[in-house]
Amino acid sequence: MSVSPYINRELSWLEFNRRVMMEAVDSSVPLLERLKFLAIFSSNLDEFFMIRVGGLRDQIEAGYTKLDASGSTPEEQLEHISAKAHELTSLRQEIFAGLKKDLEKEGIMIAPTLTANLDDITEAIFNEEIYPVISPVTLSSNNPMPFIHNLRLCLYVLIKKDGVVHHSIIILPENLRRIFRVKLDKTYFLFTEDILTKYLNIVYPDYEVLDSYFLRVTRNADLTLDEEESDDLLISIQNFLKSRKKGGICRVETDSRLPQEILDHMAAHLHFSHNDVYIIDDIIDMTSLFSVAGERPDLCYPPFKPVLPEHIDGGANIFEQIKKQDIIMYRPFHDFGLVSRMVAAAAADPDVMAIKMTLYRANKNSTILESLIKAVKNGKHVSVVIELKARFDEERNVDWANMLEEAGCIVTYGIAGLKIHAKNLMIVRRESGHVVRYSHMSTGNFNEFTAGIYTDIDYITADDDVGKDSAAMFNFLMGYTDIGTWNRFYLAPKYIKPKVLELIDEEIAFAKAGKEAKMIVKVNAIIDRTLMDKLIEASCAGVKIELIVRGICGIRAGIKGVTENIRVRSIVGRFLEHPRIIYFHAGGKKRVFFSTADWMERNMDRRVELFFEVMKKEGRNFLFNILDLNMRDNQKVWMQKGSEYVKVKGTKDKLNYQDYLIENNDKLYSLKAKL
Amino acid sequence: MKNGIFAAINIGASAFRMHISEYLNGEERTLEYLIKPFRLGRDTFTKGYISLESVYASTDILKKFKIKMDEYGVKKNYVAVCTSGVREAGNQAFFINHIRQETGLELEVIQPSDEIYIKFVSVKNDIEDFDDYEKEGVLLANISSGNIAMAILKDEQNIYSGALPYGSLRLRRIFGDIPARIRYKAYEQYVEKMCYSMKSALPVGCKLKYFVSAGSSLNVLLNIFKPKKNMLSRKQLEELYDRVKQLPRDNIQSVMNIRKDEASVLVPTLVTYLKLMDFIGTDYVRFSSMPFPHMLSLFYTKTVRDRGFFNRVRNTVYALGERFNMDREHADTTVRFSMKLFDALKPLHSLGRAEKFILEAAAVLSDVGYYIDSVKHNQHSYYLVQSLQIPGLPRERVKLVSYLVLMHNGDVDKWFEQKYHYFPIEKQLLIKKLVSILRIADSLDASHMNIVQDFEVEMQTGKVVIKAKCRSMAFLEKHAFSEKSKIFTDTFGIPIELETRILYE
């Protein structure tokens, strides 16, 4: 049987998460950062179960049996996922055990055995913090099983009175702290569940406590799936979605000591299968490790300060500089503060007429938003297009929306059914009777916090064609117009995919004509079926394709006669790789684009995304350099081999490109990469 | 236009559009162009009025446009024009008033002739060799969703101008309940009928050469063909037509990858283009891809001008005269005399070039009423002039011409007493001044025999004397002069006399 050129999306994602976890064993990474990678892995996996596994379960219940690209039914996919997730979960425990030991050597004790020297403290914590807020529920025939909230840690307790064994459950309240840091001879991180276990006899004063077990369930997140899935799936499970029971269980984590009959009893009441059970004999829920990660700066990445590119004068009039030359920057190596300062300058500038921006994820205390409010007070016309549905940021964005609206901004919420993912900012300025539009486009959010940990492109220009497009885009997003005419922008959902397909077709034509044909695609995910098929077609035609995909990649590279011209690599490092940069040889014209869109159906078909060609020489060279450094990195790169990824570490000419750029960010302007 | 930002809004039958331009030292630069598809015409063309729901929806759109204008600090520097969707709605006034109250925008309803004229001026400035087209015969068609407004130009004349209710959306509405498979036949027949009407309105044997389209219908074709040059060929259109004529809208939409509203009017649009090409006998349709609001902006800011306007209107006026069998010699004489009088009497009337042209037009057209009947021919002339649509010539001017032809003979005082007493006094005076001159000029060729060859005007103390050189005894002229000159004396407060002198014979 021939090998499928497609890899299941979920399995590919689990592979990505494995790469994240494997940073925890990379000795070049500082110890606490390694711990953090475990936390990231865990947090990612929780989300995966809630959304992806939950989604697959919905499909099965709705009777959807269509095979995925790699030829698996939803049931088969669940099986594969379960196997891989079990494997990764075990591996995580091993890695954690190793890190725990290493940290103990550094005097950092994570979830230590509660020895007598801690008694005073644990007792105090129990009495002050824990005991007042817990409420045990004793099970009976009337109350066989309480509702257990998603990701809430529980204690399952067996107690005995008058010779009768009772089962009781304590669900840890949400507002109860999980970790207590105690600095004595060493630094102890004490976990609530350990302390509670120790004092159960106080919780059940008239009973004999026989034993207790940890328990955590992961439920299907009640997200509507339209954002994530393909259209045909949506249509077939649409009706089901309306009637589905909210939050079915996708995963149960517990310890190995839990007696089988209790598990069976719970399975019957909570509707899960044994495949969904994950045995964890250490900390359940390692996302809590984030609170340990900052403990000792010397065990973290050395701090660095983003800087302005050398040729930009932070003190001079920013608008004059942009008019002279487009500004391109690479976060976090370059200082995103420039953008914040540009908005601040605009707010105070009497010649500025209007400021417009999209808001997907903003940070707390955002100086940019403060500037916008100032701008309104200064009589500027300020418009903000807010995407309320940015996952997990809904509430924060609603707050922002209210605040901006109260201040007098024109706030709109985008277009029904289309999540706004493009990140644009426009400043309209009147300069001696002439309207000049400054456009800022980015692959990253206007979030001064994530700007320090994600890599992203920022591009600022006063080009009028771009300005027109920016204006048109805002008009479109704000409902002022339904039809845009575009000079430079390609916007999803309508124009990106056709444009990309057209560009690949051109490469195919070059390849077929025997000319050099090559493309480099740096994105976070490739799973769009049309685009994958086009890449396979291009590979067959002889186009050399380099895919630099951080996360999911649905293509299996290197299959002879099918994907043999495709190479897939993935970079996982200190900063989260985030920009999308696409390069086409284009018969020597060497066209390069940056974009907010991953190559996924949701980005291409159900979001407003930007795809933008950089035409100016400096900007092109800048992006060539980024791609080239990505390709040359030999420390943080994973190469796809079959369905897995292997890290191939170079021993000479070592290049960790992220580290390199911390010191050498100006090289992005000066190097002359040959792609 | 002086420097600044100008907004032009067009409320059409199928979309609301706004164009924002910056004008700096005579240069126009497009800042933004907004389109909100909205089928105002759906109500108007089927029910005859705009439903309340649509009034509210329109208000919402215009509120947004207003915000956009505020963004640029556009205050009074805008024009907002409504075309057929509002023009033909019974509750037009309510619509306009509601919009004014809710948005502060003052809407203006323009006539098809104004619409086509604005397009004409724009196309003239946009298509390089349009001047040649004007000479050799061109049909300029504004094929929009509601109407087809047409102007036919040839020999630098406007030989036809009119609006026919054959817009693509209207067609679609009319035949909505015929099955899609055969609906195209209905369109074909219907549009043929239109061509038939056009043909009957044109002078016999009038040949045209060029076809220029300028309506909103063009957008869908441009979306499909994306032509590099501003031209589409019959072959392209025929091929497309054969492909889509029997398809239901949804199929057209998916096959052609166009919007739903575009898909629904594609077939009627194609029929219209092809039939008009047949009508003219050309294989190409030319166009300006400039959107209408952009044209509005350039036009209202006087950035584009109608080169040769006076000449063409003059030609057209003469052509109209010919159409109604005017006595060319008499008309020429009357024009010559009235122009001479106008110039000579300038110190008395102090009128300008525009008024002089009104006088000229009236001199040409005063006798066209004979075409209907000789009895009360001046009233028929009045009626005919009133029915004229000369693109670019404001309605008010046409009316002025009609008043002049009405009063070129008969009892002027009576007309003023009975009909025009409500006119503002300035307007009455303007009419009286011009009528006075016209009547004198007319009387000087009362016999239609060119007896008065030429004359001098002498402004003497207390009177104006016209010294005419005659070929023979000017009995009729003298008689007519004495009858017709009373208004002159009444108007200018100075008597006018005619002295005749026979030169030879």
Next chain:
Amino acid sequence: MASNDSVRVAVADIGSNSLRLQISEVKDKSYRVLEDYKEMIRLGDAIYTLGYFPKETIETLVNTLNNVRRLAESKGCRTIRAIATAAFREADNLGETLNIIEQECDIKIEVISGQEEARLTYLAASANFELKDRHALITDIGGGSAEYTLVKNGSVEKAKSLPLGCNRLTREFLDGDPPTSAQILAMKEHIADFIDKMKLGRGIEMLICTGGSMNNVGYICHYKDKVLRDSFVKYVERKFLKKFISDIRVKTTEERIKIEGMEEKRADIILAAAIQTDMILEETGIDGFYTLTGGLRAGLTIDTINKMGIELPFQNSMDGVRYSRLIEIGNKFDFDEAGAFQVEKLAKMLFDGLKDRMGLIERDWALLEAAALLRDIGKHIAYSKHHKHSYYMIKHSELVGYTHEEIEEIASIARYHRKSMPKTAHDEFISLSPEMQLRVEKLAALLRLAIALDRTHKGLIDRIEVTVTATSIDIKPISDKDITLEIKDFERNRDMLVKLLKLPVRLV
């Protein structure tokens, strides 16, 4: 400027009161009047007092005729055909006068007999009235004589010139200002003698008066309606005439002049004409009379055209005058003949099928027919609003064989052949009497359907069968072609009929 294939004809009619010039263009078997020019010369004043033309009068004649000749020449007419009537006939120095005029003006005046005068008047009347199957009396009360022409079944039965001209009567009888009752009585007796001899009897259905004085009566009668008062043909009810007579007989000339519409120079003589006419009405038992302006002139023009070898369509015995005139007008404004005939045909079938149900009478067909033929002539002015132009043009085109009201109705039917239905906001419509309004609505409803059934202008429908039942009207178009568009349009246009009949109108 005359076009190549047209000829211009100038005729002058020198009457006792005025000299009138009419210039017409003859083209394609039809003619239209380009110019009507009138000069009051009052030759009768001299003739009926002196019996000859004094020198001053001849001078006036020469001057006037020279002006007239120049005017005619300027309009492209080679010659003028001039006729003179009673005043000349009775002038003692007739020969001398004619010689002087011929020398000075190069115009040879034909002095015509009363018989000829009657014939010409008849020619004009037959161009304006449908006289084919009718008995009619045409009178031309001039200054000196009055011409009586009796028409039976479309031809002149007898024509008499009676010495009953109103100048003459006034001078002979009505000496007072105002005249005394005795004077009037004497005049009436004098007139009665002549009328008795005519043996008019009761068979006469129609009285047509030409001649200036009676035209002036018509003008005064319709003075309030500016369109009507200027039309060639006017109808005056006897009721008005009686009131008019009793009104002016006690007034002095000075007082009469103040009457709106009264021609100053006729104020004295008009009474004689009015009384004479009233006596004819009395004698014949008719309720009113028509006036025809320019009758003699029009007849003269027609006669002149006939002499050029051209017979006008209404003179063609195959078609009625009325109908030919419709086609003439249609042609004048370049109507689509085939299309007009098809709609006329369909309208006729609808009319025949529905007239009883709709309470229409046969005469109403003549209205619908005219509207069907002429509904689109307004396109000659402009396509847009052409129904309104058609209205205007029909109203001002001299239809023949229709009363003024009927023309008004035809114009209205044409006006409502498309676009809006009649509304109270339409001034012209509400000025019609309620019966007229209803008739217009009915006929317009039929016209709309007939037009709808030829939507494609291809004459696809051969025949229509109309079935009227108690519960519905079924209309069945017979065609072997694709009449989708017709059916569609029919459905859109049937509302007006449905509303009128309060019955479903179905296409079967």
